[in-house]
Amino acid sequence: MDTGSCINALRRFFGIRGPAKQLRSDCGTNFIGASRELGFVKDPEKHLSILRYLSGQGCTWDFNPPHVSHMGGAWERMIGMTRRILDSMFLQNRQSHLTHEVLCTFLTEVSAILNARPLVPISSDPEMPFLLSPAMLLTQKTGVSAPPGNFTRNDLFKSQWRQVQAMANEFWTRWRREYLPTLQNRRKWAHPSRNLQIGDIVLLKENQLSRNEWPMGLITSVFPSSDGTIRKIEVKTASQGISKNFIRPITEVILIVPKKDG
Known part of the structure; x- marks a missing residue:
């Protein structure tokens, strides 16, 4: 520019x-x-x-x-991840010629994905955890725009609007894979760390998710191993007023809000 x-x-x-x-x-x-x-x-x-x-x-x-x-902090991190994914996508899809309208629409979808990421909790109700996102600050609305159907790589060679949605889904899959590890610190197991506890609020790493979905859950049970370390938990989630319980390994969840002591 x-x-x-x-x-x-x-x-x-x-x-x-x-x-x-x-x-x-x-x-x-x-x-x-x-x-x-x-x-x-x-x-x-x-x-x-x-x-x-x-x-x-x-x-x-x-x-x-x-x-x-590095003084750019969060925005430089977002820019870096986004550029890497877009560079890779455009190199792999060289045969797809994007019009100006398709490119602008696709980048708008990318912006929506970035702005739907969870930031901080704003709900005090552990049964219905609720996180603030950049989109909420910008639009003053809590809902997200769901994709208008299911799309695969075959849609890259169909009508323009299907091409945009297929590219947006590909970006969502790649970006989510890169963004989630930034929420979870990984260290060598040289020192013991805090076990997950009943009452903790976690983010679930579900692979089969629609675009811009971030499932939250409340830990209702923990299952200690023989050495006393928690490696398996039961998580309660709520979607559209329906509660469900899932058994998950701790590697498939990310701690968002620890249980308050006392």
Whole structure:
């Protein structure tokens, strides 16, 4: 993106999401150029009319120091995983020629997948665990857009809308496989760690899930091994008002909310 493209992207973002309070980015040349052209400079005499508009909305633009991408934190991690998956998908599907409409729709589906990820718990009811997602903050809605049917790789060579859905499903499968390990620390078993307990809220690693589904569960029973370590648990889940219990190994769940002591 050049400076003009960056400015257009900002205007599209403001047009859809409304005025922003803060812009944060690295020191990419397009960002620096756009900030200068928009008037984000210290000299007040160089301020442009668009700057006065953004300043009136209380908007600021903060840059991370050069060569420290780790200061981007969460967004750099999301960008890195997304780029790796998209690069791999486009290399494997070179025979598929994407129109501008198909590409834009596909990237919108990718955005929906990223924004549906769980962040922090907001429900105090252990029977119905409820997590906050970026999409909830952006849309003020709790539901997610379910895919309009089942799609396979064969759909990549059919109508455009089926091509988009097949690619979105492929991205969902790959991204979920990369994102879940970031929620679960893996260490050598040199020191004992906390066992899962009754009352813990966990995220289930289910393979056969529709796009943007994140099944949560409450541990109702634990099954100690001969050495006292918990390796198998019983999890209670709720979906559409129907409760179900499943037996799972601890490797197939991720601890989200530990049980409060006392």
